[in-house]
Amino acid sequence: MQDVAQLGRLRRVRPAAVDYTRWVTIATFFLVWQLIAVYNAVHQVFNPVFLPSPTMVLRAGRDLVGRGVLYLHILQSAWRLLIGFSLGTAVAVVVGILVGRSRRLESIAAPLLDLVGPIPPFALLPIFIIWFGVGELPKLVFIAYATFLPVLAYTVDGVKSVNPLLIRSAYSLGASEMQIFRRVVLKSALPNIFVGMRVSLALSFSALVVAEMIGADAGLGYLIIDSRNFFRMANMFLAASLIGVEYTLFSLLLGRVEARLFRWRKGGYAHALER
Template sequence: MSMEQVKIEASAPAAASRPRRRRSQRLAERTLALAGFFAAWQLIAMSGAFTPVLLPSPMAVLQAGWEMLLSGALLPHIAASLARVCQGFVLATLIAVPLGIATGWSARTGNFIEPIVELFRPIPVLAILPLAILWFGIGEASKIFLITYGSFFPIFINTIAGVRFVDPVYVQAAESLGATRMQIFRRVVLMAAMPDIVVGLRLGLGFAFLTLVAAEMIASTRGIGYLIVDTQLTFQTDRTMVAMLLFGFLGFFMSMLLLLIERRLLKWKRGLASRH
């Protein structure tokens, strides 16, 4: 066995362990940041600078959340909000991704679709809310429509960008191998655009949660957004903060789920990057 082979074999485990060390370090830093945030919050609450109505301590919020969970008051709100977010987000994805692909792939299609989308994109969700009630009433349909509207645009824009800005080298290589236009579209463009599409999905999911608060203000009796408004009106600030933190945890969990799906779908990209 040559010295070069020995060096390569010895360096392989070290190279494989580097990503694990980086992940561990990243996790430790993020955990430390969160611990520091909650510790600072606890100290400020204990200082007496604010009354518990204005700023309850993290322990008071945790206790309120535990009581709500044990009483069964929390789970129906979580289930209602998750159902609305999932329905609105899936509907937005089913509309935005095909439209974005068609717009990015065909300039003529883009000439028809993009002006209409750009006309509505600056209009905020709250401005659409009265129309949503007028069109769909105060039931679930209006809430899902608003969530779909809010999450549509980032998915659509990122899908267009992913399709339009595919590296020309990939397309030229496929053409030189005799690939047809449809084969290039399916096997090159869609695969290369996938990272941007997934980024759009993660952004769209964030907008879905942002829109959920406005959507659940429409004559709701269940949902985390409704819980925020209801507890705020009765000055139950600890329960209000439970609902706010729930938004953060649920959004984080669903974003991590999308990230795991992205890693499974884009294994080829990581493998390609590791060769360079």
């Protein structure tokens, strides 16, 4: 009984320790960056202009805030990512459910996915610009496309992995097709769908930055390319850091939603074997 109580205390303390370690890691990264930049500025190992310190990056951010443009770049990137990612995920989930439930649709879609899947989304950006112009539409479509394929693959796999016994049991209890879809198929496939969303999130941010570097007048990707043109290294590092911050916030939000939906899921191997 004492061992069980001790294990319970360890599990209650564990999440705080993980969060604490995460913040220590981030703080250590910036501290090491600061030390390397200061050392290089003193000893001139390479041109100090190429590696601004975090304090210089913060000063550059303060200057952009004072000019009233930093918020614009952050918000432009955030709403483009939110719309493109949401659109790509929604279409991928719908198509994935249809393909996963029909062998005929799967036989039609599989060769197309094998043909299009290996093509990097970035190779298609010039085509999107030619088709849709240089406004917001090609950027949103490009982000949605980068999101679409991984979510589609994981959705199809999730639908096909539903336990047939659960479906037969629901039929035997008189459940309708819609009830089986909502309460059995969709709920069983949701964990796979969220894995696909996590994989796609990083690809979506990459697509966002590339899209904003071509034909944009605002956004963090535009800030990087504009700073490169004027050799403002601190602004480039600032934009890159803010992209990382935005990704972290979106990832945390997605993780919170996932944790709320899947409260039944525990920590798996890491929590099963407490040290």
